[in-house]
Amino acid sequence: MIFTLFGDYIRHYGNEIWIGSLIRVLQEFGHNEQSVRAAISRMNKQGWIASEKRGNKSYYSLTEMGKERIEEAAERIYKIKPHSWDGKWRILMYTIPETKRSIRDELRQELIWSGFGSLSNSTWISPNKLEKQVYTLIDKYKIHDFVNFFVSDYKGPGEPEGLVQNCWNIDEINEKYEHFIRDYSQKYVIAKNKIDKGEMTDGQCFVERTILVHEYRKFLFIDPGLPGELLPEKWLGDSAASLFSDYYVTLAEPANSFFEGIFKEGNEMANISKDYDILDHPFIANNQ
Known part of the structure; x- marks a missing residue:
């Protein structure tokens, strides 16, 4: 949830937030101060965020590693249509020894997250x-001596x-998109109705x-983000993306208003004078 807040809000407001504001925001989801501080501490130790103490107040911002992960995620989350294919395959092969098993396991998870599929062990x-992502992972885990990377026909x-069928369970992914469409189509209609009638508060829009x-x-x-040429005819990912886009934009203005109120109030309490505009968010700007 903290990653979501950094990606969707905080990075568009200077990439820094006072811990008090973060605690206040997460209270909307039922999280208490202790759980928020514990989560922030873990993220700090893992290198995703950095902390800075000013007076007796703590502030948190994304590290370069955190920014890169958020940017990569945002590029995929806010994409409405599949990209076109250049006809090439990116192939990563490794022989990481058993003594580095933990690194091997982490690398597998990173590859899955980036959209790679396993052709063999x-x-x-x-x-x-995904050349950039691959070289970043090689540098991160210092596995230069154990990998080979190809771009091939x-x-x-x-x-x-x-x-595609050997490496990814496309039917299962399609089924999950079907569930998302079924659940959120109803929520979208209900929420839009309430917003039009003024029956949904800014805080409720923010949470939603x-x-x-x-x-x-x-x-x-789970979805590798395959190009259109490799997707099945009855692919539901596009419909899910359109639904997500419509629902997101419908909630955007009141949700932004609620976050800005808490964020700016926190800044004033901490004697920070900054003005940020959520309309810098490319997804919102492109849908105005």
């Missing part, structure tokens, strides 16, 4: 342009669609939008 492939004997993003971003862990 130590061979991972993707049709997406597929020469058969099967079809590229066969590789944050939960919407939080739930939708879970697809980053």
Whole structure:
């Protein structure tokens, strides 16, 4: 949830928030001060966020590693249509020894998150342009001596669609999109009705939008974001993305208002004078 808040709000307001404001915001979701501080401490130790003490107040911001992860996630979350394919496959092969097993396990999770699929135990492939992500992971885990990376054509004997079926469970992903569409279509209609009638508070819109993003971003862990040429004819990812976009934009203005109120109040209490505009958010700006 904190990642969601940084990605959807805080990074558009200077990438820094007072811990008091963060605690106040997360109270809307039933989280108490102790749980927020514990989560922030873990994220700090993991290198996602940095802390700064000014007087007796603590402030938190994304580190460079955190910014890169958020930017990568945002590019995928707010994408409405699949990209086109250059016809190439990115292939990462590794022979990481048993003594570095923990690194190997972490690398697998990172590869899945980035959209790679496992062709065999130590061979991972993707049709997406993930060169930057691959080199970042190689540097992060210092595994230069244990990996080989290729950008290659597929020469058969099967079809590229066969590789897709071997590496990803497209039917299962489609089914999860179907569930999302069914659940959130109803929520969208109800919320839009309430907003039009003035029956939904800014705070409720903020909670609903944050939960919407939080739930939708879970697809980053299962959907590799394949190009349109490799997707099945009855692919539901596009419909889910359109629903997400419509619902998100409907909730945007009142949700932003609620967050800004807490954020600016926290700044005033901490004697910080800054003015940020959530309309800098590319997804909102593109949908005005």
